Amino acid sequence: MPANPEFAPAKINLTLEVLGRRGDGYHELQSLVAFARDVGDRLTLGPGTAGETKVEGPFASALAGPNLVDKAIAAIKRLAPDCQLGSLTLEKNLPIASGIGGGSADAAAALRILSAEYPEVAKLDLEAVARTLGADVPVCLRSKSAIMTGIGEEIRDVDLPGEFFAILANPLDEVPANKTAEVFRLLGAPPLPTNSTAERPPVLSSFGELIRYAATRGNALEGPARQIFPQVGMMLSELAKLPRCRLAQLSGAGPTCFALFDTQQAAAYGARILKSAQPQCWITTTRLM
Incomplete structure (x- = not known):
């Protein structure tokens, strides 16, 4: 074994x-x-x-x-x-x-x-x-x-550009059993266009390009996720205010949010600030790959 x-x-x-x-x-x-x-x-x-x-x-x-x-x-x-x-x-x-x-x-x-x-x-x-x-x-x-x-x-x-780091933060709200289905119901997406085709994978040659791409595309589920998890809005606001945070968004259907940083030191410093302000939340740092 x-x-x-x-x-x-x-x-x-x-x-x-x-x-x-x-x-x-x-x-x-x-x-x-x-x-x-x-x-x-x-x-x-x-x-x-x-x-x-x-x-x-x-x-x-x-x-x-x-x-x-x-x-x-x-x-x-x-x-x-x-x-x-x-x-x-x-x-x-x-x-x-x-x-x-x-x-x-x-x-x-x-x-x-x-x-x-x-x-x-x-x-x-x-x-x-x-x-x-x-x-x-x-x-x-x-x-x-x-x-x-x-x-x-x-x-x-998709190749990601070099090293970059993230804070992951979850308010630890109670999660309904049908969370994902409810988020999509609240989204109310229209029918898929008949001529819809997948785009080519992006070429992201720098951290700045990655940030611009992610900020422009965003997360379509953030709005409905905020309705189910009111603390998501607070968490995103807290993350965005951290020193040297380049982007703060929701992951998946939530409630975990993330913030991106260009150095491990910046992410670790931001996590210490966030943990002090939100000690009841699950907060950790990581390198993304």
Whole structure:
């Protein structure tokens, strides 16, 4: 069994555009995503028989019932029924349903750690399995910066310019069970135009170009997310006021917000200020990749 845990990095939507509502009821998206280098959950594979995933860590108590890791294991069992999978332990460090892909990253990490240990799993089309688990799971399986289009199944790699850093901040509001569906309902997106086509991935050769691109595209879900999570507006305002903050926006359907900085020192200094002002919030810093 692997001695080292599999890292499930937080996913940050640097942009999130809703192009329209499709005929099947899903929404056509376009999103530039990045991943946290050192902020995320961790999965460990151990001896025993795969069953319900053991969950530990600071946000374990908030994860009740079956989770996406359990769904990933069930999918693998259906496709490789003779494979005797070991047991998985999830260290839950990310807030639940927070807009930074925690559950999706966990499911993707489960697919990676199982494929690394079991040849029967490695032979499977893991990207196809990921698509059955959720819109964000395919991009989390790669855990590389990319443009997501469609409902998340179309992924094109994007190179991010050099090193840059982020503060991630979550007000830890109570999250309704149907958060994402309610955000899209409040958005009220019009039908997708029949001539809609995906754009070419952007070429971002500098941090300034990235900031301009992300600021222009924004996050279409911010408005409805503010209705569900009133503290999102406060959090974005606090982040934007931090010294040397270049951009503050919402990730996914919220409530996690992020602020971008060009140095690690600036991000760390901003986080200290924010923690002093908002000690009840979940606040951390990371390098994005």
